Amino acid sequence: MFFLHGGPGGRCSRHHLEFFDLRCFDVILIDQRGCGRSRPYGQTRDNNTALNVEDINALRLHLGLQHISLLGVSWGTWLAIQYQQRYPATLLKTTLVSVFVPFAANTYAYEEAINAALRHTGGGTTRDIYQILNDGCHEQQHQAAIHWLQASLRLNGQTMPMDALGRFADEEAILAIRLELHYHVNRYFFSADSEDVSLNSDTLIIQGVKDTFGMSSLRWLRQRQPVQSRLLRAGHNAFEWSILKTVRESLKRT
Numbered sequence: 001m002f003f004l005h006g007g008p009g010g011r012c013s014r015h016h017l018e019f020f021d022l023r024c025f026d027v028i029l030i031d032q033r034g035c036g037r038s039r040p041y042g043q044t045r046d047n048n049t050a051l052n053v054e055d056i057n058a059l060r061l062h063l064g065l066q067h068i069s070l071l072g073v074s075w076g077t078w079l080a081i082q083y084q085q086r087y088p089a090t091l092l093k094t095t096l097v098s099v100f101v102p103f104a105a106n107t108y109a110y111e112e113a114i115n116a117a118l119r120h121t122g123g124g125t126t127r128d129i130y131q132i133l134n135d136g137c138h139e140q141q142h143q144a145a146i147h148w149l150q151a152s153l154r155l156n157g158q159t160m161p162m163d164a165l166g167r168f169a170d171e172e173a174i175l176a177i178r179l180e181l182h183y184h185v186n187r188y189f190f191s192a193d194s195e196d197v198s199l200n201s202d203t204l205i206i207q208g209v210k211d212t213f214g215m216s217s218l219r220w221l222r223q224r225q226p227v228q229s230r231l232l233r234a235g236h237n238a239f240e241w242s243i244l245k246t247v248r249e250s251l252k253r254t
Contacts, residue, residue: 001025001069001251002056004032004076006098006238008188009180011036015239019071019097019247030059032079034179042175044182049189053082060090069093071251073238074100077205077217078188081197094203097238097247101217102188103195110213111184117154123147130181133174145169148177156236197224206246208234 001020005012012029020027032052034043056079060068069092072080077096084094100106115125123129123144132144146162146169153160160168183189199221207214209231221227230250234240238247 001071002028002030002059004030004056004070004072004079005035006074006076006100007032007035007176007180008075008183009035009176009178010075011176016073018239018244020251021248024252028059028063030056035176041172042179044179047179047182048186049079049082049183052079053086056083057087057090066090067092069095071095071097071247073097074236078102081199082194084200084203085197088200091200092202093251094200095247095250096203096205097207097243098211098214098236099205099207099217099221100213101220102190103217103220104187104190106213106216106220107184107187107190109216113155114151117151118147120154121147121150123151126181126184130178130185133178133181141174142166142169145174145177148181149173197221199225199227201228203228204250205229206232206243206250208232208236208240208243210234211236 003012003016003019005016012031016029017027031038033047033055034041067090070080070083072095077099078101080094080096084091111126118124118126118129129144129148132140136144146165149160149165149169205218205227207218207229209215210233214236218229230246232242232246234242238244
């Protein structure tokens with residue numbers, strides 16, 4: 001089982017093993033390009049959706065596996081969907097949790113929402129933050145990262161004390177946010193070809209109904225074909241107990 005983390009710009013941790021019964025699965029946690037323990041960390045050059053998909057397949061081949069299953073969370077669901085389009089014959093089961101599809105209307109709605117949150121913090125716009133993280137001095141980058149973190153937390157109905165935000169917005173966080181915005185300003189490399197999506201019958205979506213962008217992503221997928229889905233009273237956080245429990249149950253071997 002290959003696990004695809006969220007982001008872009010996220011990373012894997014031991015907490016992600018909570019999705020699996022390790023008595024049943026060999027689990028590969030993949031840090032995507034520029035993420036976690038991948039090197040060079042935070043690199044935006046040669047970093048896009050298609051290359052991340054090729055990395056998944058390269059790792060499959062490196063491990064000598066003819067078939068794999070995928071579990072994707074948030075941004076990782078879109079990578080899993082794209083992998084399925086490119087290498088369908090290599091897949092057994094695909095599980096998509098808190099799905100995110102970067103189609104134009106979804107991306108625009110997210111940008112409007114995060115920009116509104118940034119205006120509240122005085123941080124400008126997503127593109128302002130991205131420019132500073134690329135070209136600003138260290139102090140400017142630090143402040144821009146704090147603004148972005150404040151806005152992201154506000155969008156999810158959360159807060160964090162300013163002193164904790166200041167500590168969290170270290171060099172690693174700055175590079176991770178820059179990588180996230182690299183994808184966002186490039187519209188997640190969503191192309192006309194990305195509209196042509198077909199999910200196989202061994203695909204299951206586990207989705208919280210309080211997750212606005214996840215629900216719009218699910219509707220987008222349903223407009224193209226029937227999909228198997230489990231809807232839960234939950235938000236976007238895949239570690240909410242109802243989601244975590246449903247994921248573990250869905251992954252049990254039959």
